[in-house]
Amino acid sequence: MHRYFTIEELTELCECFSYLHKPKETITHFLYDSRMVFNPAQSLFIAIKTPKNDGHKFIASLYEKNVRNFLVEDKEWIQQFPDSNFIVVKNSLKAIQEMAGNHRNKFNIPIIAITGSNGKTIVKEWLYQLLFSDYKISRSPKSFNSQLGVPISLLQINNEHQLAIIETGISKPNEMELLSNIIKPTHVIFTNIGNAHLANFEDRQHIAHEKSKLATDTKVIFYPKDCNVLHQLLNGQTNVELHSWSSKQKAKLMVNKIVKKHQRTIISAIYKDAFIEIEIPFSDDAAIENAITCWNVLLSLNIENEKIKERMNLLQPVSMRLQSREGINNSTIIHDYYNADLEALAIAIQFLNNQTSHPSKTLILGDIADSETNQELLSNQIAEMINLSSVSKFIGIGKQTSLLKEKINTEKKLFFLDVEECLKNLSPDNFWNETILIKGSRNLKLEHVANFLESKKHDTVLDINLESIVNNLNYFKSKIPAGTKLMVMVKAFSYGSGVHEIAQVLQFNNVDYLAVAYSDEGVQLRQKGILLPIMVMNPSEDSFESLIRYNLEPEIYSFKLLNAFTQALKHHLPFNKKFNVHIKLNTGMNRLGFDEADIVKLGNYIFQNRQLNLVSVFSHLAAGESPEHYDFTVMQIERFKRMCNELKEETQKDFLMHILNTGGIQLHKDAVFNMVRLGIGLYGISPLEEEKKNLSLVGTLRTKINQIRWVEPPETVGYGRSGVLHEKTKIATIPIGYADGFSRKFGNGNAYVSVKGKKAFTIGNICMDMTMINVTNIDAEEGDEVIVFGEEPTVEYLAGKAQTIPYEILAMISQRIKRNFIEGF
Numbered sequence: 006m007h008r009y010f011t012i013e014e015l016t017e018l019c020e021c022f023s024y025l026h027k028p029k030e031t032i033t034h035f036l037y038d039s040r041m042v043f044n045p046a047q048s049l050f051i052a053i054k055t056p057k058n059d060g061h062k063f064i065a066s067l068y069e070k071n072v073r074n075f076l077v078e079d080k081e082w083i084q085q086f087p088d089s090n091f092i093v094v095k096n097s098l099k100a101i102q103e104m105a106g107n108h109r110n111k112f113n114i115p116i117i118a119i120t121g122s123n124g125k126t127i128v129k130e131w132l133y134q135l136l137f138s139d140y141k142i143s144r145s146p147k148s149f150n151s152q153l154g155v156p157i158s159l160l161q162i163n164n165e166h167q168l169a170i171i172e173t174g175i176s177k178p179n180e181m182e183l184l185s186n187i188i189k190p191t192h193v194i195f196t197n198i199g200n201a202h203l204a205n206f207e208d209r210q211h212i213a214h215e216k217s218k219l220a221t222d223t224k225v226i227f228y229p230k231d232c233n234v235l236h237q238l239l240n241g242q243t244n245v246e247l248h249s250w251s252s253k254q255k256a257k258l259m260v261n262k263i264v265k266k267h268q269r270t271i272i273s274a275i276y277k278d279a280f281i282e283i284e285i286p287f288s289d290d291a292a293i294e295n296a297i298t299c300w301n302v303l304l305s306l307n308i309e310n311e312k313i314k315e316r317m318n319l320l321q322p323v324s325m326r327l328q329s330r331e332g333i334n335n336s337t338i339i340h341d342y343y344n345a346d347l348e349a350l351a352i353a354i355q356f357l358n359n360q361t362s363h364p365s366k367t368l369i370l371g372d373i374a375d376s377e378t379n380q381e382l383l384s385n386q387i388a389e390m391i392n393l394s395s396v397s398k399f400i401g402i403g404k405q406t407s408l409l410k411e412k413i414n415t416e417k418k419l420f421f422l423d424v425e426e427c428l429k430n431l432s433p434d435n436f437w438n439e440t441i442l443i444k445g446s447r448n449l450k451l452e453h454v455a456n457f458l459e460s461k462k463h464d465t466v467l468d469i470n471l472e473s474i475v476n477n478l479n480y481f482k483s484k485i486p487a488g489t490k491l492m493v494m495v496k497a498f499s500y501g502s503g504v505h506e507i508a509q510v511l512q513f514n515n516v517d518y519l520a521v522a523y524s525d526e527g528v529q530l531r532q533k534g535i536l537l538p539i540m541v542m543n544p545s546e547d548s549f550e551s552l553i554r555y556n557l558e559p560e561i562y563s564f565k566l567l568n569a570f571t572q573a574l575k576h577h578l579p580f581n582k583k584f585n586v587h588i589k590l591n592t593g594m595n596r597l598g599f600d601e602a603d604i605v606k607l608g609n610y611i612f613q614n615r616q617l618n619l620v621s622v623f624s625h626l627a628a629g630e631s632p633e634h635y636d637f638t639v640m641q642i643e644r645f646k647r648m649c650n651e652l653k654e655e656t657q658k659d660f661l662m663h664i665l666n667t668g669g670i671q672l673h674k675d676a677v678f679n680m681v682r683l684g685i686g687l688y689g690i691s692p693l694e695e696e697k698k699n700l701s702l703v704g705t706l707r708t709k710i711n712q713i714r715w716v717e718p719p720e721t722v723g724y725g726r727s728g729v730l731h732e733k734t735k736i737a738t739i740p741i742g743y744a745d746g747f748s749r750k751f752g753n754g755n756a757y758v759s760v761k762g763k764k765a766f767t768i769g770n771i772c773m774d775m776t777m778i779n780v781t782n783i784d785a786e787e788g789d790e791v792i793v794f795g796e797e798p799t800v801e802y803l804a805g806k807a808q809t810i811p812y813e814i815l816a817m818i819s820q821r822i823k824r825n826f827i828e829g830f
């Protein structure tokens with residue numbers, strides 16, 4: 006947001022050929038993902054070729070969306086779009102890096118670069134929180150730390166900045182030299198070197214060596230001395246100021262005491278022979294380490310101890326997440342816990358723009374803290390962002406936002422002095438079927454507004470990590486040959502994970518097809534703005550009309566259904582129009598589908614009924630995931646091929662063929678045909694043990710302890726007195742029962758849940774809405790969080806205990822449990 010270049014200026018920053026229709030066009034945005042268009046007229050699209058994709062493919066559609074500035078690798082585009090600006094280079098990624106390097110060279114300010122295995126983004130954000138009252142700071146947006154992210158971060162620096170903080174990350178050897186060359190950091194911070202992201206490296210030593218290249222020409226280095234691999238690499242360096250810290254040995258900043266108390270920590274240390282101390286509002290080890298890293302930097306910048314203490318005390322959690330929840334009157338609430346500054350606001354508004362679930366969008370904005378202290382200028386920038394967005398209703402809270410009154414042109418606007426006044430004046434009737442983004446500084450207490458807008462308050466929540474969904478999707482994409490289409494199963498509320506929320510993520514990530522079980526599920530998706538082709542696997546005859554109206558494509562598995570649907574088309578579709586249908590073949594599952602003996606008749610029928618557009622023919626495996634039934638699966642595949650060939654001959658048509666589900670993709674890669682149908686794998690569950698490590702956790706079911714009591718024998722716990730005690734026992738009651746999908750089979754100590762990372766077994770029978778657990782050896786209090794499943798215990802564990810499969814555990818989670826969608830970035 007703070008960067009302003011003319012396109013002409015950019016051409017001067019790298020070696021290129023340029024064709025500039027309007028050389029004075031301003032560029033405020035670097036666009037690299039064609040789905041993230043925000044301010045098209047002032048964006049430069051960077052068309053990058055990767056082994057998997059080619060950004061040039063998106064130029065035409067971006068032009069449609071009013072993008073007029075392009076960085077490309079091919080001159081031919083100029084003829085096609087002569088009213089645009091083109092910068093033509095050999096390699097777009099290299100060019101943007103070159104631009105960034107040359108741009109950086111214009112500034113003589115401290116540039117702090119951060120690297121390490123963990124904590125980079127937190128340290129960056131905390132340094133910003135700790136230093137923004139002393140310096141005008143430019144910092145990397147989100148966790149932009151890659152070969153592309155670093156250049157984009159550097160290009161944000163402008164004349165007003167007094168300090169830049171740049172995050173760096175590498176995924177392969179030899180990437181760091183390049184980043185180091187363009188950043189030329191004056192200061193380098195190493196957070197730590199762990200085993201994370203080892204994939205392309207030999208070992209920790211190797212990673213440390215590669216990362217240390219960031220500091221090749223720097224003047225000042227901060228690092229944890231207890232990290233041996235780093236210490237060995239850095240220790241011998243001359244001509245640099247080494248600021249080490251340690252809690253075990255002598256170091257510049259020597260931490261000698263860490264006392265944790267009620268989610269707070271007091272850290273004492275010796276620095277330059279003096280005792281110093283800070284207190285932070287966190288108590289986890291990662292936060293403590295990150296805070297010490299920041300402390301070390303602040304000390305070297307000669308910030309007074311009193312100021313450091315004051316600011317450390319006010320550190321705010323950095324969450325890289327947006328959470329969306331069900332709101333009142335069919336709304337969705339997006340609460341953004343990320344910092345509230347201009348850049349973060351831009352990211353959140355962009356996210357809001359991309360939502361399709363509701364027709365209208367609302368922004369509730371509180372005051373934000375930005376290093377831009379000129380309030381007039383700041384409000385102009387905020388107004389510009391809002392005016393370019395799809396927000397139609399604006400609610401401003403605070404003095405700063407009141408400056409926006411005359412500047413924004415949303416359909417509706419309301420302004421309040423504070424949260425209290427806002428809550429007094431709003432009623433639930435003001436909100437109806439809309440997506441509401443809530444954003445602002447933490448000290449405003451905007452969570453009260455969020456609470457007011459949330460629909461049901463329930464302590465039991467299923468967290469769905471949408472980022473994991475995308476990771477799993479990409480993992481399966483990488484397993485199938487390029488060009489193979491992907492149909493994703495979102496039946497049964499996406500295996501219990503949500504309805505349109507998952508579909509929206511899949512749509513955004515360009516899957517080819519969705520499949521649901523029933524017509525209503527498809528209708529619901531259409532009403533929430535899902536435009537992807539949708540196959541309905543169990544269409545009932547009485548739903549044909551809405552199927553046709555909503556352009557949902559039926560699976561046809563019998564002659565009865567085929568006849569009925571053909572008749573319905575005659576009634577509801579113009580005679581010269583065709584409608585997509587999918588034919589299901591039975592190859593051995595013996596559930597639904599046409600048999601081999603039906604093919605000739607089926608083929609003839611389709612050939613004669615011209616309104617039927619046969620898009621795909623498919624079958625389902627009975628035991629695709631099972632090595633034990635490998636030969637049977639191969640037989641099914643052979644039969645499928647034979648039947649398809651016959652059908653092709655009879656219909657004289659070509660169609661898509663697909664038979665593999667998740668387990669099939671894992672074991673029978675050679676049978677992908679033109680499409681695969683991904684199900685449970687997307688939700689992070691692998692039928693195969695050895696695949697588990699490649700998938701990311703999607704669902705975490707959590708609740709809170711309602712009540713705790715000590716009970717002594719001969720007292721018993723729960724219905725039927727089956728919770729028999731042997732000693733004095735600490736019993737916690739949690740609000741989840743078999744009506745929520747927590748099976749009675751988990752009762753009487755058969756399964757455990759986690760409290761404070763420890764196992765708490767059930768005791769007595771599971772009730773309809775509640776369960777009692779044994780927390781005798783756990784330092785648990787009422788209100789503490791309980792993990793029912795997630796990282797530990799896993800869905801697979803519970804499935805084993807109930808003698809069922811993970812599918813059933815997921816599908817049984819009741820709709821009354823609120824789904825909480827977490828978007829990482």
Ligand SMILES: *Cc1c(COP(=O)(O)O)cnc(C)c1O
Pocket residue numbers: 494542625665666667668682683684685686
């Ligand atoms: C549910 C289903 C799938 C997906 O199966 P997973 O084992 O979850 O991958 C594929 N095809 C059909 C026809 C299905 O009903």
